[in-house]
Amino acid sequence: MFRRRGQGEEPKNDLELTDEETDAAVDDAVETGSDGGPWDAEDSFPELERIDFGAVQVPIGPSLEVQVNVEATEADAEGNPIGGRLVAITVVHGESGLQLQAFAAPKRSGIWDEVRRETGAEITEAGGQAEDAEGPFGTELRAMVPVQIPDEVKDQVPDEIREQGFAWQPVRFIGVDGPRWFLRGVVSGAAVEDEEQWQVLEDVFRNVVVLRGDQPMPPRELLELTLPEEAQEALAQQGDEDDGFNPFERGPEITEVR
Numbered sequence: 001m002f003r004r005r006g007q008g009e010e011p012k013n014d015l016e017l018t019d020e021e022t023d024a025a026v027d028d029a030v031e032t033g034s035d036g037g038p039w040d041a042e043d044s045f046p047e048l049e050r051i052d053f054g055a056v057q058v059p060i061g062p063s064l065e066v067q068v069n070v071e072a073t074e075a076d077a078e079g080n081p082i083g084g085r086l087v088a089i090t091v092v093h094g095e096s097g098l099q100l101q102a103f104a105a106p107k108r109s110g111i112w113d114e115v116r117r118e119t120g121a122e123i124t125e126a127g128g129q130a131e132d133a134e135g136p137f138g139t140e141l142r143a144m145v146p147v148q149i150p151d152e153v154k155d156q157v158p159d160e161i162r163e164q165g166f167a168w169q170p171v172r173f174i175g176v177d178g179p180r181w182f183l184r185g186v187v188s189g190a191a192v193e194d195e196e197q198w199q200v201l202e203d204v205f206r207n208v209v210v211l212r213g214d215q216p217m218p219p220r221e222l223l224e225l226t227l228p229e230e231a232q233e234a235l236a237q238q239g240d241e242d243d244g245f246n247p248f249e250r251g252p253e254i255t256e257v258r
Helices: 018-032 114-127 150-156 157-166 195-206 229-241
Strands: 050-052 058-060 065-075 081-093 096-104 129-135 138-148 166-178 180-191
Touching: 058 081, 058 096, 058 150, 058 195, 081 195, 114 129, 114 138, 114 166, 138 157, 180 195
Parallel strands: none
Antiparallel strands: 050 058, 065 081, 081 096, 096 180, 129 138, 138 166, 166 180
16 A cells, blocks of 8 residues: 655545544634535645655555556556556555545535536436435435346355346445535445445545646546655556566446446
8 A cells, every 4th residue: 555644744544533633624624615525725724644646645544555457558468558647646445445536626616516407417327226314424326227147146146136137236436516616426336335334435535635726627627646656657667677567457446437
């Protein structure tokens, strides 16, 4: 897992806040009129150890693994991906995952209500189920999504699921509209129903920092994600040692925001 020091001089190894940091967060919430994070890069936010991925800074801790999701943009003669761009960051905790994406948004209005309706309609049209529910970040979307069963595990699933050719996956879509940005989280795995695992991922989402930048961008355009400098150096060194090394492996499928 990549690790990078956050704003503070001494990095912290978990997501627990000190009493001083908690008081500061409360003061900031009063000043900004919000209930806390996710945070804009210009906010005064709690100092935690975070990985800097450019548009988003993701908090980390000892029980968390951070993965990058890459969309292939090039292919070799056999059709294998050899290049790509970062399109999402996934934080894994136990049997749960939180996928993070940040998008440009209009200056005076948010996009989460519209995106949530469109996402729910797409899931329903694909044969799944989706409904709004209230959560810690406001209205969220809770869904049951049909997913294909990989061939390598088909002999491990019950006969009735194997015969229908797909399984149901519960998913939670959470979203927060910030100043000229929108942050979406997609929760999968045990945390959808397990409160203990969800609390860890909720803390992660609440402590994400979004850097919108000043450049004009159309609404819903994905904010640029980049690898931390030390990760780029590690990949370059490993690539020099192994000509067959390919860091751009396709990640999990991502629901697009159009």
